[in-house]
Amino acid sequence: MKVFVINLEKYVARKNHALAQCQNIGLSAEIFNAIDGRSLSPQQIADKTHPELSAGLTESEIGCALSHLGVYQRIIKDNIDVALILEDDVQFDHYSSNVISYLKEHIPQQPTVYLLSEVRKYMRGGKNIPHSEHELVSVSQAALAHAYIINLAAAKKMHAFMHPVWLEADRWTFLIECGVVNIKAVIPAVGHLSKLSHESTIWHCEAELERKKIVREQRRIAVSKIRKNRAMNIKLKNALWRIFIRPFFEVKQS
Template sequence: MKVFVINLEKDVARKEHVLKQCQSIGFEAEVFNAIDGRLLSPQEISDKTHPELSAGLTESEIGCALSHHGVYQQMVTDNIEVALILEDDVEFDHQSRDILNYLASHIPQRPTIYLLAGVRKYLKGGKKIPCSEHTLVNVSQAALSHAYIINLAAAKKLNDYLYPIWLEADRWTFMIECGLVNIKAILPVIGHLSELSHESTIWSSESDFERKAAIRELRKVTVKKIRKNRTLSTKCKNSMWRIFIRPFFEVKQE
């Protein structure tokens, strides 16, 4: 399985930390140089983002989304069947190797993502992982993009769907609602956030924090517009699921 580590070139300590994590569970990783959205010119941002639907995304969030999209693009170009994508603030359990290898070797052909981090809501039940106490569950709501497995079919879908950039890299719930990819999660979590995650690279300066509330409000308005612009078939499918199918499932919260 190919392993990509998304890392800003300046964040040497983070890179060393995550490479050590990969080494400890027996994986050799390729560092993918992340895009620092704060260094992009206004014209570059304009060229790489949707003119309306990216409103409310910070420069750092745009850089993060471009970085993940860049990995999808490389998977498509190099015909990489399955990859483990990591951000540089991940912390793995020591027993993760066998679980990761199992997941990679049993990923279906249809567009699929396995989230290794915590999820907000998931459906009760799921599939037990052999020789493990872990379970693969269907995700209802999720965020966080610091650790996940993705197959080529999903990379192709996201490569086309997410560019020019208009969604955060971890807007998984929206992708689920649109039926874009099949998203599952492994529980208990094996891809944790390390202490390095407390040092945000999204809101990293005093000026960022000062404008955070206004930006978040703008993004909230934009997301409402995005959801309103979903196709009629997608809206109907989600309404049918909530009314006729969801009542038969117990939705748990992680």
């Protein structure tokens, strides 16, 4: 299985951390040079994003999304059947190796993503992963994109759906709602965030923190527009799911 670590070239300590994490569980990883959205010109950002639906995304979030899309493009170009995509603040535990080994051998042909990170909500009644205390469950709500397995079919679907950039790289819940890919997660998680994640590379300075509230309001308005523009059959499907399925099968992750 191909392993990609997304890393901004200037963050050497984060790169070394992620490579060590992979080495500790027997994985050989390739560094994928991330795109620093803060270094892009206004014209470059305009060329790479949706003119309306990307409103409220920061330059760093755009760079993050472009970096993940770049990995998908590489998977498609090289015809890679299955890949593990990591960000450089990932932290594995001692269960990770066995779980990842199992998942890479049991990913279906249809577009599928396996989240190794914690998720917000998932469905009861998952599939037990052999020789572990973990389950593979269907996801209802999730964010975070620092550790996930993706197959070639999913990379194709997600690249087509998310390019040019109009969604955050980890907008998993919306991808689920739109039925773009099948998203499952490992419970309990085996791909955690390290202490390095506390040093945000998105809200990285006081000036950006000050504009966070304004930007998030812009994003809320854009996401509302995105949801409003969904096809009627998708809206109906999600309404029926919320009414008849979620109250009985959904649980929050502890």
